[in-house]
Amino acid sequence: MIPALLQTGEYARLALGIGRDVDEDDAAKAAAVRVEAQAVLFDSGREFSFVLTEGAVRTWPGSPALMMAQLDRLAQVSTLPHVGLGVVPWAVEAPGFPLHGFTIYDGAVSVVESLTGDLTMTRSEEIGAHGETFEAFAAAAVYGDALRDLLGQIGRDMQELTARLA
Numbered sequence: 001m002i003p004a005l006l007q008t009g010e011y012a013r014l015a016l017g018i019g020r021d022v023d024e025d026d027a028a029k030a031a032a033v034r035v036e037a038q039a040v041l042f043d044s045g046r047e048f049s050f051v052l053t054e055g056a057v058r059t060w061p062g063s064p065a066l067m068m069a070q071l072d073r074l075a076q077v078s079t080l081p082h083v084g085l086g087v088v089p090w091a092v093e094a095p096g097f098p099l100h101g102f103t104i105y106d107g108a109v110s111v112v113e114s115l116t117g118d119l120t121m122t123r124s125e126e127i128g129a130h131g132e133t134f135e136a137f138a139a140a141a142v143y144g145d146a147l148r149d150l151l152g153q154i155g156r157d158m159q160e161l162t163a164r165l166a
Contacts, residue, residue: 001056002070003101004113005048006077006085009035011070014061041083049084051137053098057087058154064162071155075148086141089150095136102130 001015012031041048057074060067078085088094102112110130112119121127142150 001059001061001101002052002074003050003103004034005038005041006050006074007031007034007038008066008069008073010062010066014066041077041080044082047082047084049134049138051086051088051134051141053088053094053137054090054150054154055098056101057151058157060158064158064165067158068155071151071158075151078144078147078151084138084143085147086138086143087147087150088137088140089142092140095140096133098137102134104130104134107131 002011004012004015007015009031012034013028016030016034040046057071074085077083100112100114102110104110104127107127108122110121110127112121121130141147
């Protein structure tokens with residue numbers, strides 16, 4: 001799925017409730033906290049690198065309109081000079097099976113978000129395996145204008161899907 005730091009409020013609200021018996025107000029509050037935490041993305045003193053699969057970008061947990069907003073959010077973030085955002089397109093061979101997402105913090109901790117909670121990994125071999133996997137997927141990803149072109153195509157596909165479903 002889309003990483004928390006890149007989610008729109010509506011996407012976050014849905015993501016926080018998927019597969020769980022969550023009170024709607026609690027999900028909305030948690031989504032607001034998640035979106036508020038995204039202010040860190042605009043701190044030019046920090047660097048961020050994100051790599052997603054096209055499958056993650058195309059998976060829509062809500063309406064096509066929700067996904068159009070999410071695609072716009074990704075395109076906007078991709079223009080920040082201290083944020084690297086790549087997507088591994090379906091048109092290239094994936095370097096492995098993306099069994100789950102993970103976040104590596106300063107090369108010292110890797111966190112895997114699961115349906116029931118986060119798994120925090122601190123052993124060097126775990127962080128090393130995640131780092132190698134990240135680098136392999138990053139090498140297969142598209143960035144910059146090619147990324148925004150891909151996001152545009154996904155958006156057009158979503159619009160076509162909306163028309164077919166109407």
